[in-house]
Amino acid sequence: MACQTQKALLIIANLLIPAAVLTFAVGFFPYKAVLPGLATYRQLEYGDPPKAPFDKVVFMVVDALRSDFVYSENSGFKFTQSLIRSGNAIPFTAHASSPTITMPRVKAITTGSIPSFLDVIMNFAESDDSSTLANQDTWLAQMKAKPDGKLVMYGDDTWLRLFPGFFDREDGTSSFFVSDFTEVDNNVTRHVPGELRSDQSDWTGMIMHYLGLDHIGHKTGPLGPNMIPKQKEMDGIVNKIYNAIDKRPHLESTLFVLLGDHGMNEGGNHGGSAPGETSPALVFISPKMKKITKGYKCPTTPKDDYNYYRTVEQSDIAPTLAGLLGFPVPQNNLGVFIPEFFEFWENENDRAQLLLRNAMQILDIVKATFPHEAFSNPFSALDCSSPSSGAEELACKWRTCTTIFHAAGSFRPRASEIMPALTDFVTAAQSTMSSTASAYDIPKLIIGVVVSSLAAILALAALLPIRSVSPSGAFYTILLLIYGIMMFASSFVEEEQHIWYWTASFFLLYLWIRSLRTGTSLLSSFTSPEILALAVLRIARRYNQTGQKHAGAPDIAHSSFLTMPIVLWSLVGLTYLLATLMLMPHFAPRSTSADGPMAEELFFGISASVSIGFLAFVFKAAFTARDAPESLDGLLFSDLRGFLEQLPIVLLARLVFSALGLGLLYMVVAARVRRSQGRDEEEPEVSRLSSGLFELLNVFILTQTKTTNIPLFLLFRVMHHALSTHPLTPLQTTLTTLLMTHVSFFALGNSNAISSIDLSNAYNGVSGYNILAVGILVFAGNWAGPIWWCAAGVQLLKTSSSSTSLITPESAKSNAQKDAQTEKEWVMRERKRLAASVKPGAAKEEEVGDDGRWFGHVACLTLFSATSLAAVMVACTVLRTHLFVWTVFSPKYLYAMAWGTVWQVVVNVGLGGLFWCV
Structure with missing residues (x-):
């Protein structure tokens, strides 16, 4: 019953996250009220409007x-x-x-x-008509x-x-x-x-x-x-x-x-x-x-x-x-x-009239914005020596203008007298009105914060019965606190990548130190998988300079070394070759004979995997030939380059996606056939179908990645392999997934600025605008690294130890000294020993089966998503009048919306759950 209750709490928490996102967004991004209808000329003492020098306009926007x-x-x-x-x-x-x-x-x-x-959102929704200006006054x-x-x-x-x-x-x-x-x-x-x-x-x-x-x-x-x-x-x-x-x-x-x-x-x-x-x-x-x-x-x-x-x-x-x-x-x-x-206009009165009409129009906006403030009181009640608000300051400046008009008697003062006062008013009004905060719906902001906080509480309540105190748990808790605090500093929001780079480095360093305590010699520890993962992380950090401070600074992706076509395409080709080789076992049988059906199946497996890899590589080459032909300079014969430029890239992308779809269908059917015939192979912890789907996803992710960033996935593969050889606990696996999803997001060149959104792969296989298809491709292109690590994290979770965190450093050292077996064999023996000694009802972090491991993984990710979302919401609410609210905090909230809804609910829970179940 308790297990069912925990699952219910976790489901509710994940449903509350998008509800909180939507509620807060409605309160934080309201549409501004506008004056309806078209403006008309007012009757002024100056007479008719001055004659315009032009009657046509060519408006050329580049x-x-x-x-x-x-x-x-x-x-x-x-x-x-x-x-x-x-x-x-x-x-x-x-x-x-x-x-x-x-x-x-x-x-x-x-x-x-x-x-x-x-x-900003409506800009990407080409089918949206809610932001039309059809009923607004424009030139x-x-x-x-x-x-x-x-x-x-x-x-x-x-x-x-x-x-x-x-x-x-x-x-x-x-x-x-x-x-x-x-x-x-x-x-x-x-x-x-x-x-x-x-x-x-x-x-x-x-x-x-x-x-x-x-x-x-x-x-x-x-x-x-x-x-x-x-x-x-x-x-x-x-x-x-x-x-x-x-x-x-x-x-x-x-x-x-x-x-x-x-x-x-x-x-x-x-x-x-x-x-x-x-x-x-x-x-x-x-x-x-x-x-x-x-x-x-x-x-x-x-x-x-x-x-x-x-x-x-x-x-x-x-x-x-x-x-x-x-x-x-x-x-x-x-x-x-x-x-x-x-x-x-040679006549000064014409100039004064133009400025007066401009000022009176802005005055209407000011009065509509401050209906119950200074402009509703008699000017005589104003204390213009020290105005108490922006509205009162504008009222004082307008009073100066009206005083000049009244002093002129005919309400037609000389331009030299009235124009400085009008200019003072309109420039002040422009500044004040442009910086006036939006009409925030504070109750909705508070409701959004409360709902996201409730989601975090429910996720924590679901998590507590299966987690106990451990160093990894302390690291996770500190990460939650640090991230939440950092969201209140604009500079840290702009340079968020450094939070993830440093925390990931510290975590890998912790894993390395932990391996030393298991009896590994200091000399051999420097060739350990943790050190390899740290080296890969160091390269990934320098691959793309992002954020605000270092945007455009020298990095690996734009270095003279990587921009050499021979170097770039050697790495890209190696990445695709590895992807093809990793696909082969999932189409070919595990054992073959010299002739007969098994040889035919082997031929089919090689043909299928090579076809997918070759199609994907050709598409990327053809796409680059059109997109950045300089990346192919000196690499190909002119005829071959011309051939690539003429290839129909929309059709090629569709062929790649179709091949991946057929591959997916084949793997699912083959798994069902093996299961129905009772000839499932003896698999390791990761099922053949799950790892096969991961390899198909890998090819799709490469298709949605910029050519210069593709070698990064070669590095990610190295890091994933290194970590898979380390006996991680489930919580450590979850932390690895959480850290690397964010590290990869920034390493691929993303940031918390709208300017980093990459649309280059938004139309792969799409010949016209389709909001669903383009939306999926845009997300896949910009969250390519996190999607890859979500699936990779599930593969690690399937192989993680279910009880290693209960093993004390002392027992680890003792056993390592007494036994010459490998660490992995030692871990398996300890798992069996501890499983036999666990008392019923004991609340231990890793005393869970396969379902418990997945449940704890999702609960930890949900807790982080809800907590980080709540922190961003609180920061946006508290700092809604901050100078950088529209340049830093609002874009961050848009990204938080994507992380909390699409990333957490669709990718972590949906896609991750699919990989876990198969």
């Missing part, structure tokens, strides 16, 4: 266009730089606030507001609302999801085919000549969103060999569009805007708050710009990091376009009109 890609000496945008020097273009660095992901950045650019952090909606308003759009289909039904002509491309450097851009460019012709330029706005430069960054980084050629290609598009505007009368009043939605870090990724990620270029281009500027030095050097020229907020784009194109500022805008463009 995804991940970091500022230095346009403005630096090494830029490929030479024509654009000439426009900047001649005064035909005005350059800026546009600050992109975190999260630096396409969807929230497009929202900021088009609405002028600060999007929700939850848009696109204002342009379309004009009497002759027509919009066309080509490129990233994020725009089509955000603005369904907005465009009169459209052609979208998926942003997640990150291996495509050319087709996604050619699909946009092919529409440009026609749209610039007079017979087809019936649009008021043409949006283009190029993706190739971003894809190159993800694959090869900002210094990759394809980066400069892509910049030159984009510069050629700028040249073509500018010349059309300059020479064709129907385009003479067209504003051309070139910008990036975000930048990229030194690893070529984005999503976080590193300077490179938050500093995209922004260039306003037109021959009319010569009226207001004499030009700028270009190329030039940044003032600091990537800040070239003057830095503006991305939200400033919306009100600036409103003034330059002649429509009301969008209602939810928090941006400020860029002052460089006031020079287009």
Whole structure:
């Protein structure tokens, strides 16, 4: 009965984890309320709105266009730089606030507001329509609302999801085919000549969103060999569009805007708050710009990091376009009109009117945000000498503006008097409103913490009856405490990999010291499996530099040694060869004769395993030939390389997955046949079917791994073999699994930043967007190491001693001295002795059978998942007003969601349970 109760507690605990995750997420990531409808012009004493200098806009977004890609000496945008020097273009660095992901950045650019952090999730859900801007006020909606308003759009289909039904002509491309450097851009460019012709330029706005430069960054980084050629290609598009505007009368009043939605870090990724990620270029281009500027030095050097020229907020784009194109500022805008463009209006009253309309629109947002504070009281009650809140400070600044208006008598003060006060108000309002905390649902945050804590308590209650005090148990407890405490420090969250690297090193060191106490000589101990595992761990730690502090720093994966094609592919080939050899015993019989059916079965086994391994290797080679062809330079004949580049990689991936599926089916049927015929072989602790499924999973994991990271799994295999020769207790096996899942996650280049999410293998075998298939492949690609170690940990658990932790060091030493048998033989003898001497009812850590070992394993992993999740939730709740809440703690919670739900419930319990049961 107690056993059934413990199982029930563990099941409930694992069900509570996703419930806690969902509840907390709803409270932590609410959608922000927005003012409905489209803005209209207000009646002002200044009269009608000033005449706009432009009537059309070409809005060219180059995804991940970091500022230095346009403005630096090494830029490929030479024509654009000439426009900047001649005064035909005005350059800026546009600050992109975190999260630096396409969807929230497009929202900021088009609405002028600060999007929700939850848009990070929606950015990956291409079928999602809950984050649409169809009913919100944007500059696109204002342009379309004009009497002759027509919009066309080509490129990233994020725009089509955000603005369904907005465009009169459209052609979208998926942003997640990150291996495509050319087709996604050619699909946009092919529409440009026609749209610039007079017979087809019936649009008021043409949006283009190029993706190739971003894809190159993800694959090869900002210094990759394809980066400069892509910049030159984009510069050629700028040249073509500018010349059309300059020479064709129907385009003479067209504003051309070139910008990036975000930048990229030194690893070529984005999503976080590193300077490179938050500093995209922004260039306003037109021959009319010569009226207001004499030009700028270009190329030039940044003032600091990537800040070239003057830095503006991305939200400033919306009100600036409103003034330059002649429509009301969008209602939810928090941006400020860029002052460089006031020079287009010679009349100072026109300038004052533009800024006043901008200020009054922002004032509406401020009043809606602080309905019961300073703005609801008479201005006379304000103490502006020492405002007590941000709302009161804004009220005081607005009071200054109204005082100037009233003093003017006609409510039309001189621009020189009112514009400084209005500027002071709008910049302060922008800063205050942009940093205002979200409307957190505190009760839901508390409920989420309570539910996750309850899950931890239930897991602990299920675990206690089968665990006793031991050094391994103390190590596990300390790990729980350290991890929970570290989640309250932003620097440790950013550099979490070091927690796992050091704890894994200490644990392996503990196992080594423990082996010394069993009588092993000091000299022979230096060749022990623990020392080998430590050496492998040291290499894995340096394989990919990750985190924030060392991202992009020299590492093994990007070293001149490993990037040599001959070295890289020798290691990759060795990894696939080993995977093929390990598959063979699971297709071939254990014993064969010289002729007859057994020889045929042996031939089938070799053929099946070689076919799977060869298909998987060819797919990876073909994928790399398209994805990073420089990795094959000098390695293959040009004809062979050309052949690989022409192979249909979607079909190849499907063949690999189909072969793995058939292999799985064969192994399951063969196991059932052996069992039904009563000819099961005498197997070790790990069943033939379980180890066979592990080898199939290994091939799948290699398929979902970047080519440069594949040699890591060769190292993991060495470590797994070394640890399998060490007599681990079940708890030590669980600790090994827990530590190595996290070590492998970071060693493969992941971090707690959104920018480290790798999409390169998200479409293996998928020709179009399928949210389930792509979601599974994205998770498998980014959690490849942890998935591998989950299955490997089960293999270790099946061979772990069921009572070794009850053996004291003294008895171990004594027995080792008295007997010359191997340690493994000694352990088996001790297990039998202790099993016979155990008293009924004694609560001992390892006094459990096979089911008890698996139950304790899952209980320990569940306890860690629930406890770590609760710690992250508490940290996010307590630090919700922290400066880094959106750049550090919120991304960490998104990862905690994945670890707690998909990793714990689906992988540890589901996949791990499958490997244990078979």
